[in-house]
Amino acid sequence: MTSIPADVGSRDGSRGAAGTTPAAPPARRRRRTLSSSQWAAVGFAAPLLVYLVLFYAYPLWRNIDLSVHDYTIRAFVQGDAEFVGLQNYVEVFGSSTFPTALWNTFVFTFGSIAFQFTIGLALAVFFRSSFRLSNTLRAMFLVPWLLPLIVSASTWAWMLNSENGIVNSVITAFGGEQINWLTSPDTALISVTIANIWLGIPFNLVILYSGLQNIPGEVYEAASLDGAGAWRQFWSITFPLLRPVSAITILLGLIYTLKVVDVIWVMTTGGPGDASTTLAIWSYREAFGTGQPDFSPAAAVGNLLIVIALVFGFLHLRLQNRQEATS
C-alpha cells in the first residue's frame, strides 16, 4: 500500500526527466501543471493511505505474524514467541474441528444464501407492482437489517428457547413435539441459519428490487400483449435480465455470510460441542471465547477464512468488471 505514493512520485520524476529533453516545451508546461494537480490528489488521498497502512495493513501483518509463531498469553505480553513456521496451519488442518467447521460454514453459508435470495427475489417481484402502502411496507422490511445483530440474535434465542420460546409453544399447540432448537446438536445449525436468513432478506430485497427497477416496463407490456402470463414473464424476462444483479447479490451475500460471528455466538456460541461452529466462530472462540486465549491457531483459521473470502471476492470483481464492459 505504501507503494502508491512512491509510485506516483517516481512516475512524476521520470516524466520530469523526460521533459528536460529539448523535445517539446509546451507539453512540458502542461505536464508540470498535471503533476502539481497530482500532488494535490496525493495530498487529499494521504489520510486514507496512512489510515490503510496503519489500520489495515499493520493489523493484518500482525495477524500473519501471530499465525507463524507460538503465541501463548505469556509470550504475548513478553513478546518472545517462538517461530514455528506453518506448524499452526498443520495443526488446524489436522484438528478434528476442521472438517466439522468447514462443513458447517458450507451449510450455513449456502443455506442462508439460497433462502435469502429466493425469498428476497419473490418479495422484490411482489413489491414491483405498486399498490397502496407498497412503499411503506417495503421500508418496514428494512427493519431487521438495521437492528444491531446482537439484538436480533438475542430475540431469536428467546423465541427458540426450548421451554418458554414462542416457536415451541406454537408447535406444541398444534400437537407437535417440543424441539430443543439451540441445545440439540441436530438443530443448532439450522436454528442459527434460520435467524441469519431472516437477517439477510432485507439486503437481498433492496438490491434485487433496484435491479428490477432497471428493467424497462415496455418489455413486460410487450410480453403481456403476446399473452405471456405472470409465471412465464418471470422466467422469460425478469430472471434472465436480472442475472447480473443476482450474481453480484449472491456473491456479496457469500462474502458477508462467511464472516458472520455475532449471530451464531450469541445464540449457541458454536455449540453444543462443535455443532454450529463455523470457521469464523472457531477462530473467534480460540482467540476470545475461552478463558485461555490461543491466538496462533485462531489467526491461522482467520487467514484461511481470508483466503476463502478473497476467492469469492475476486469472482465478484470479475463479474462486476464484465458487467461494466458490457453496459
Added chain:
Amino acid sequence: MTERKVWWKTALGVVFTALMLFPVYWMVNVSFTQTRDLRADPPHWFPWDPTFEGYEAVFAQQLPALGTSLLVGLGSVVLTVVIAAPAGYALALLHLRGGRTLNFLLLVAQMIPAVVMAMGFYAVYNNLGLLNTIPGLIVADSTIAVPFGVLLFTAFMSGIPREMLQAARVDGAGAWRTFRSIVIPMSRNSILTVSLFAFLWAWSDFIFASTLNRNGDLIPITLSIYNYIGNNTTQWNAIMATAVVASVPAAILLVVAQRYVAAGVTAGAVKD
C-alpha cells in the same frame, strides 16, 4: 376489477410484513411482560398487563453504556468522513494516479472478516496500550465504514458537473478551495449516507467491542446486552427492554433517513 386486485395485494403485503416483523414485535412484547408471565403457557401474545420494570432497569443501569455507544458511533462517523471524503475527491475528481489499484484494495479490504481484524488489532493495541479505550474502539469500528465510505464518495463525486469545477478554477480556486466550497456542499447527501452507515455499524458492532473493549470501564450497549444475557438468564423482559432501547437509533434513522439507507445499500452493489 383492478381496484380489487390492488386491495388484495395490499392485504398480502401486510401479511408478509407482519410475518417478517414478528420477531421485532415479540421483542417489544416480551420487554413489557411481567416476570411471572414470561414462562406462562400459552405465552402472552399481547402485554395486557404491561410492566415497565425492564425499562426502569435499563435507565438505572444502561445509561453509561448507551452514552459510550453514542460516543463511539459519533467518533466513528467523524473519523470515517474526514478520511473518506477527501479520498473520494482525489479519486473521483483529481484523477489520482494508481486510483484503480486503490479502488481494488478498498474492495478487498471490505472482504476481510472482522474477526481477523479483531485479532490483529488486539495484538497491535496490546503493545500500544490501547486495549479497553474508547479511541481504540472508535478506530477499529471505523474500519468497517471507511472503505465503503471512500467507494461511495467516489461514486457520488464523479457525478458533480465538470463545468462547476472548471468555473472554480477559472476564478482562481485551488484544489482545497474547490473541495471546501463546491465539492463538500454538493456532496451533502453522500455525507449523510456515509455518516448514517458509519454510525449504525459502530453502534451495532459486537465483535470489536467484545474483543478490544471487553474489560473496559465503559462498555458499549451491545456488549452490555451480551453480558446481561450471560449473567441473568431469567430476566428476559429486562434483556428485551435493553434490546428495544438499543434499537431506537435504527428506528429513528429508518423514519428520518430511509432514502439514504436504500441509496447506501444499493450503491455498494449495483452500478447504474
